Amino acid sequence: MAKEAKKRLFIKVTRENLPQVKDKYPFLYLERGRLEIDDSSVKWIDCENNVVRIPAAVINTLLLGPGTSITHEAVKVLAAANCNVCWVGEDSLLFYAAGQSPTSDSRNLRSQMLLAADKKKSLEVARRMFAMRFPQEDLTGKSLKEMMGMEGHRVRALYKDLADKYKVGWKGRSYKPGKMEMSDVTNQVLTSANAALYGILTSSVYSLGYSPHIGFIHSGSPLPFIYDLADLYKKDLCIDLAFALTLEMGGRYNKHTVSEAFRSRVVAIDLLDRIAKDIQHVLYGD
Incomplete structure (x- = not known):
């Protein structure tokens, strides 16, 4: 039986x-x-x-x-x-x-693809992303190349200002794949926080029914839309954190300290709520 x-x-x-x-x-x-x-x-x-x-x-x-x-x-x-x-x-x-978890339909994915395929609309999406980082600037008529140049200057200035603020020596961004321990502590924290942010963004984008592979600023990389979005949050979640923790850890990398501090910042800014609202804004405007 x-x-x-x-x-x-x-x-x-x-x-x-x-x-x-x-x-x-x-x-x-x-x-x-x-x-x-x-x-x-x-x-x-x-x-x-x-x-x-x-x-x-x-x-x-x-x-x-x-x-x-x-x-x-x-x-x-x-x-x-x-x-x-x-x-x-x-x-x-x-x-x-x-x-990738299955989503109820492909409506958001189709919308994202249509925006990316239209050069004019794709540039408008990119411009809204840059406008979130340059709220005082008039970006009307600026090309993608010009805005990317502005972003490069902004990030370099941000590194310098935070290095001065936290009194941390800074020789520039440095990362060798698979050899993170060869970087200084600030760069190690940056690499760690960036990777964790990419993971959260990737899962969120999938959950909302969009694709991480269809970007508007970055290209030629595995996750261009994730890198587009990550730049909206890196200043506080990753860059400021890296310089602040370098001082706090006394120059010795501590993975538990980094993980806990990053998690606390993610929760404090209510990142998941912001991601959902920011994607809606950058893709479709107000």
């Missing part, structure tokens, strides 16, 4: 009963453990066999670091809860890949 199939408790999740992206907790970083399910609940088992229930429906992104594994069933439940998964380096120092 065949054994009776094990009954499973699986509550169907619909978009109507899920929190919106802006209402979710931004991210949870995990390393050295395994994600499984118990009925329809996602659980995390760490390297010391501690079990933690993951409230997937209210988390925007799971950042999976080294030593993590995930079961097929866990991926299914996370996708149903619209909780995105990104694979990153230790403490999010590097961003490797993201899992």
Whole structure:
């Protein structure tokens, strides 16, 4: 006599009963453990066999670091809860890949593609992005190349001003892929914070039904739309943080300090709410 199939408790999740992206907790970083399910609940088992229930429906992104594994069933439940998964380096120092959750329709993606394909409209989107960083400037009639030149001057001046403010030596942005430890502490924090920001933005863009691959300023890179958006938030979340922590850590990189400080800033500015509103603004205006 065949054994009776094990009954499973699986509550169907619909978009109507899920929190919106802006209402979710931004991210949870995990390393050295395994994600499984118990009925329809996602659980995390760490390297010391501690079990933690993951409230997937209210988390925007799971950042999976080294030593993590995930079961097929866990991926299914996370996708149903619209909780995105990104694979990153230790403490999010590097961003490797993201899992795309299915969205209800392709309306936003089609709209994004139409804007990017129209040169005039694409430039208008780029101009709105730059206007958020140059609120006092009249950008009417300026080309993309001119605005990118302005942005380069702004960022270099920002590095210099913050170095003077926090009394930190600064020789310029430096990063060698796979050799982050060869950079100075300020550059290490910048690299770490940037990678974590890319992970959050990528998962948010997917959750909202847009594509990270269709950009308006950056091109020739894997995630141009993510890099476009990241520049709106890097000043406070990444650059100021890097110089402030260099002074606080006394020149010695501490990954736990960086991770906690970055997370605190993300929550303080309500980043997920801002992302949803800013994408709406830069794509379609007011």
